[in-house]
Each structure stands twice: as C-alpha cells, then as structure tokens.
Amino acid sequence: MKILLLITATLASGIAYAEGELPDRQTELPAVEKPQDNKYLVPRDLVDIPDGEFGDKVKLGYSLFVDSQQMRGTFVGNEQNCVNCHMQAGMKPNAAPLWGAYMAYPAYRSKNDKVNSYAERIQGCFTYSMNGLPPAEGSKEMVALTAYSYWLAMGGILDKNGMQDTPVPEISDADLQVGGKAESFPLPEELLSKYPIDDRSKLAGRGYPKIDNPEQEPSIARGEKVFQTSCQTCHGQNGEGIKGSDGRSYFPPLWGENAYNWGAGMHRVNTAAYFIYENMPLGKSQQLSIQEAWDVAAFVNSHERPQDPRYKGDVAGNAKRYHNHQGYYGKEVDGHVLGTKAYPSGKEVIHEH
Template identity: 55%
Template sequence: MPINKAWLFLLLAASGFARAEVPMADMQDEIPAQPKAANLDYFKPRELSEIPKGAFGDKIRKGYQLFVNSQQLSGQYVGNQLNCTNCHLDAGSKAYAAPMWAAYLAYPEFRKKNNRISNFAERVQGCFNFSMNGKAPAIDSPELVAISAYSYWLLMGGLLDAFGMQDQPVPEMSDKALQEGGNVASFKLPGPLTDKVKLDARGHMPGRAFAALDKPAQAPSPARGAKVYEQHCALCHGSEGQGRVMADVPVIPALWGAQSYNWGAGMHRVNTAATFIFENMPLGKAVQLTPQQAWDVAAYMNSRERPQDPRFTKDVATTAKTFHADDNGYYGKELDGSVLGSQAFPATRVK
C-alpha cells in the first residue's frame, strides 16, 4: 500500500507545534476537532482475520468482542445500553468517528477532566465511567488489557501495512506496555517513522477524534433540532431517544434518558455531538444533514435529561460551576422551565 505523503507531512509538521495552553476551570477535557484531510486512504487497520493465534491474539480478539458487544459487561462495568462501537464507529476503525488507532497513538496525554496525565487504559476507564454510565474496570484487569491490545493492534497493523511490511507480525507487548499507549519514547513506530516523529506529533494523526465543523449561522436551537430529529433520527433512535432493543439486545443506542451516556460524557457537549452527527449520521450515509441541522439536532438531544454526572457534588449549580463552565452543554441551564440535571437519572447503574 503506498504511503500517503500528505499524512506523513502532517504528522511530522505537527511535531513542531506546542500544545495550546487552555484554562482548567471546568476540568472538562475536549479533543479539538481538526480540518478533514483530503485523502484518508493512507491508513487502514488489518483485517480481523489477520489477528494472530496464541495468547497475544486471544487478548486482541477479546478486546474486539468487548468493543462491539460491551453489553456482556452490563451490570458489572456498563450501566446503560451502549456499546463502545456506538461512538467509535466500525469497531473503532472509522476515521473521524473517534478511531481507536489514532487515540492509542495519542496517549499518555494530559487530561483536564482529571487534571493529570492519563495513559491509554486510564482514558478507557473514563469511557466506562461517563459514556457507559458505569464503573471502570481496574487497571491491569483482563478487560482493560484486552481493549488496549485491540486498539494497539489496529494502529500497529495498519502502520506496518502502510509501510510495505504486510508480512511482519504486530510485535507483542507486555500487559503493562499495552495499557500505556503509543505516546511514550519507548513505543517505536515502524519503517521511516522510527525515531523521527516527536512525541508531540502523535496526538495529531489525521482522522483522530472528529472532523472540524463550521459554527452555524444561527445559534443552535433545540426547537429546530426537534424537527430535524423527527425527520432524520427518530426512525432509528426512537421518538423519545430511547434507542432500539431487539430480542433483549440493544441494537441502536439511546441518545438520552436512563440508558444513554451521562452528563459527564464528552458527547453531552453540543459541539462534539454536532461534529459527530454531521460526519457520521444517518449511519451508513454520512454528511446528509446541513451543518445547521447537525448543530440544531445536537442541541435537541443534549438538552434532554440523562444520567447524572458522576462527579455530582451537593447540588446541580455547584456541579455545573465546577465541571461544566463554558463546556458547550446544557447541564445546569434552564430550559422549558426546568434546570437540566435537576431531574437526572442515577449516575451509575452498576454495583
């Protein structure tokens, strides 16, 4: 597979950029959206059939299984009806849908959300606590090791193939190293990138997180968004955002309510949801809505009650001031005569 020189240039050029200084008041880390690269054929993870046999391959397979069917952890670590792949589309492989290959290369990274440097496994713990409205598995648990192994395999297998090393197996790593992530000096990139890409470049891989979306001409409107939702979203996600369950198996994620992500999840931000929706929804079609429609429907679904922020203190006002100041969300704000968060569902649904 030919190397995409534009990607290589972007990755190398980014190594000279200093990380922007950002205020820490709200403790809500947000991965900045980036302009969409013109050509994303540069990177494709290996086929699942290429996962090796043996103990290392078993960890990778387990990580994939947990990723696409996180509900097998329901009641233990997962407290809603979501699966990891609901936000990280195509089993974590789709560019600009929070792909795990790009995330793996970016961590360890400083996170405002917990005000310290987090490694990759710790970042995944955050997904369990917030997006899954659950309770994170412990570091070194089989679940975190497996998800880390799967994400590492997506990255390294794709990179080896991109640099003409299709016959080279993905190097095995210890459980501890797998959970660390790729943004450490000890993590060696293959081929021409070996020892050439500085650490600061690894968080700028094209395709990471979400594609930038222009601000709307009009301020996002939940009222307008309700109409967009009815026309474009309700068929799959349900008239009340409850998602779809078939034979007791969740098949379409709930967007609000007791079975959705909680008020601490990154997707509760209107801007984050808008970029995701515009780029990826309706599922399988993509870029069907106008930017204004994406902003409006994001405002609508994120102005509905959902599970409480697990960092909830003594009241909504204090929690909003501490964790949600200027976070582009509705938590603690009054809408239709009610303060959002005041009637939130339980913060976690697992023991």
C-alpha cells in the first residue's frame, strides 16, 4: 500500500525536486547473465496494433521511438534516436528491450528515496541519452511512448502463454505511465501466479548481457584500432555518424556535440562494452572478442561529448558526486581532462532553438 501511495503521489504531483536540482535518475541498465534457452518474449507484429484511440497512441509511440528526431529542438537535443540503444524498435532481447524495461517499473530507489515510474525512467533517457529536455508526464509524447512499451510487453506475455486471440487491454493514460510492476497492471487472473510482481523485472533478455572482465585493462589505443576496422564505416572516421541526404543521422554519432552526454548510461565503459559485444557491428552479434569490446568502448568514451546536465561549474566535484563508475569524465586523457571542454547540454541546446 505504501508503494502504491507513493506512485499515486508521484504521478499526481510530477517531479517535486527543488528548482535547479537534478537527481541522478539515470541508473545503470541491468547487466545480467545471458540465458541459454532463448525463451524470450516475442512482441506482437506491428500490423496487429489495433485501430482506434489506444492504437493511435501505440503507433505514435512507435514512430517517436524509431524516429526520435521528429522531437528535435523540443525534447531531443542531439542526433540520436531511441532505437539506437534499444534495437529492432525496442523489441530485441539483450538490447535493453522496452518490454523488459516496462515490466521493471515502478521501482523504488534509495538514492532519491522515492518510487520512480516508468515515465520518469523515460524522462531520464531524454535528459541524458538524448541530451534534451524530457516530455512532461501526461504529455502526448510520454503517453505514446509508454503505450508502445506497454503494448509490446502485454502482447508478448499474452502470446507466450497461448492467448494470441486475447486483445491487449486498453488502460488509462495514468496507468500506462506507471509500468508493469504494479498492482494495476491488467494481467489475466490465470497469469498472476506466473508473473508475481517481484519477478516481473527479471524477464529473460532484459538489459544488456554481462560479459567477463577483459584479461587486460581496457586500452584506448587498442580500441582506436578496433574502431577503425569494425566501427567507422557506420559511425564515421571521427565518430560523427553517417547522415543521409536529408541531413539526418542514420547511424548515430558516438562522440562530439550530437552524441549522448556525459550523464548517459552509455558513457560508462562497462555498459558500452556489454552493448557492443552483444549487438555490434550492427546485426552481427558477438563478432568482436571480449577484449576488443572493452577496448573500443574505452576509445569511444574517451572523447568529449555534451556536458553532464548535473554540472554546476566544477568538473571534479561533479565527477566525485556522480561518476563513481567506469568512465573517463573528470579524468585526464592525452593531456586533457574530459568534461572541461564538453559541448552544451540539452537545456542549453534546446533553449537556443
């Protein structure tokens, strides 16, 4: 009951932090052992999205997810799309699929002493990975993105349990934004024992699979060679990404002013290594060795990018408070302390528009 009351208060009041306060809500994505049986949820085909108001929300969520650049200048401040890190339109297991994330929220975090809804988790992605300003709870964008995530999760659960003919229940906008780890999640009675609340965040294929530590300390120099042979064809010689004739990036920048910022989860060397080993080069899982994945993750994340939006004028202080993990923010690389010449954060970029 206490958790439900906290969720209700969170959704009713919005973000209640002091002005200027930006808590560290960009928690590290779960790194878990990769299951061997491959019994993952398989979301329903996009053609099965229903007609009507609910279906329209799901379709808009899909559109915003795969083409996040349509929100550029309002909520997105770089050249990233959500699908860059959550692959195959957020459906791919072991690439932080949306169905796995949705079922892990709401979640209580002692770090900010509150329950975080799924919508708040998405807001963190906009703030950091998209170097932008997050859509408000209840906005059409937030409702759409949560509706799409819900539809993937619920459809996959129903189908996995032989209920292919059962339509995904339509729920309120408020409930959509809470997440699947809630009493209000509309599981059929016969499935409640199979998906107890405490186990819903443990679906196989969630997050990025954890890999072994490298035999040698990650090397930026070795990683540069891996980047040149395996990555730069898609991501550009200088990590700038590849743009189409319309000026949009079809392969995302990995560093520089249009990359994810210094607060994003992907700037952590270990998180990037897990993602790269499992999912890169695109469509060719596990083509690099474990050592190569760690090395190239170190190389990519040893470059300047947009500033951590929690920065208040002191890189060393910001690093001490928020960067006690495997990353280069606040550390010296080739005579330069990373973060001291960072590009503008999203709030600056978007305000310029």
